[in-house]
Amino acid sequence: MCIYKFVVTMFWALYLYDRDLVYPRLLDNFIPQWLNHGMHTTVLPFIIIEMRTTHHQYPSRPCGLIAVCSFAVGYVIWMCWVNHVTGVWVYPMLEQISPLAKVAFFSCLTVLINIYYVLGEILNSYIWDCSKCVLDTDKAKAD
Secondary structure, three states: OHHHHHHHHHHHHHHHHOHHHHOOHHHHHOOOHHHHHHHHOOHHHHHHHHHHHOOOOOOOHHHHHHHHHHHHHHHHHHHHHHHHHHOOOOOHHHHOOOHHHHHHHHHHHHHHHHHHHHHHHHHHHHHOOHHHHHHHHHHHHHO
């Protein structure tokens, strides 16, 4: 779930800053705007619906953060491999920055995705606080 929040946030933040960094105008010829929104916008309402309808059982925080970091590192390795094989970066903005800036950028994004994970865990426990649910049910029965 934190991955989808990350996609929505990062894509639209970069798109608003400079569209050509993440979605060059050339893609409009191949990918219609409705499909772009389908990939980068409509996931947000579904995240909110899922959060309200599904109680997620999170692993311990260290295990969850290790899993999220592993995914982030795997994704960065995949992007670098694609660049190595094709000579083209998956995201055009990566062509614009130095190797040191790429390391800083990937590190900051990994921190951000970890923050999203922790916020999702906190929000999930707030929404689905079982001890509160039990107290409310017992209070209703007593009345």
